[in-house]
Amino acid sequence: RQRASVPEPQGLTIAGPVEVVSFCPPTHASLVRHRSLTLFKILKRMNVHSNNAMAEMFTAALGGLPHMIQQAARAARVPADDLHLINGSGLGPQNQLSARTVCALFAGIQRLVTPAKLTVADVxxxxxxxxxxxxxxxxxxxxxxxxxxLRQVATLAGVMLTRTHGPVWFALINQGGNLWAFRSQQDALLQQLMERWGAADPPPVSFTPTSPLTDTSRNDILLRTKASGG
Incomplete structure (x- = not known):
């Protein structure tokens, strides 16, 4: 995928005006109640599925790309000039980060979420x-x-939990070839390193998710029609 533009998310179309209110007036009937995920679980879902549209929305909520870059650089303890980004999703070859910067970003996120009693595995x-x-x-x-x-580019970054060296931050960037071959080679390298260093058993609590990411429905149907089986 070479395009830097992000497709508009598709969803429910509502005819007529939309008004946001803090509570349902007594003259109206509630149809559906939605129980949102916490912010960190939304971020985790975004990263698990690489949701580019959601990443762009978060970037806008943070005040736009320049402000997001400043915040990310501060968290990673790297110069803002090290983050060459044209959007918040990473779509497009103009988005370029060094392996060192990517590792610094991961470590920075771990530091950032620790005071909230969360780990990088929660994101x-x-x-x-x-x-x-x-x-x-x-x-x-x-x-x-x-x-x-991206087209002919495959990256993988994160942290391995080893017995010999503890947490090992890594970033792998391959380009100019077959994506499936790149992914297979990346996985094989991590397996070889884990065999050499041993796996932390059990994984340290500081790098385990505090709660599982479930796919259960969070919509409560409050008013059913005959067509919906009620």
């Missing part, structure tokens, strides 16, 4: 526990990762 997919973009990968269990894909 990114965990091999063996989550599916999404890693469902067919052969990544060592409990490795916390983020995938990235």
């Amino acid at each position: 990114f997919p965990v091999a063996g526990l989550d599916r999404g973009t890693i469902r067919r990968r052969q990544i060592p269990a409990y490795t916390i990762v983020k995938t990235g894909t």
Whole structure:
């Protein structure tokens, strides 16, 4: 995918005006109540499925791309000039980060969420526990990762939990070839390193998710019609 533009998300179309209110007036009937995920679970879902539209919405909510870059650089403790970004989703070859910067960003996120009694595993997919973009990968269990894909470019970054060296931050960037071959080679490298260093058993609590990411419905149907079976 070479295009830097992000497609508009498709959803429910509502005819007529929309008014946001803090509570349902007594003259109206509630149809559906939606129980939102917490912010960190929304971020985790975004990363598990590489939801580009959601990433763009978060970037806008943070005040736009320049402000997001400043915040990310501060969290990673790197110069803002190290983050060469043209959008918030990473779509497009003009988005360029060094492996060192990517590792610094991951470590910065771990520092950022620790005071909230969360871990980087609460924000990114965990091999063996989550599916999404890693469902067919052969990544060592409990490795916390983020995938990235463009045309002829495959990236994989995150942290391995080893017995010998503790948490090992890594970033792999391959380009100019077959994507499936790149992914297979990345997985094989991580497996070889894990065999050499050993897996942390059990994984440290500071790098395990505090709660599972479930797919249960969060919509409560409050008013059913005859057509809906009520």
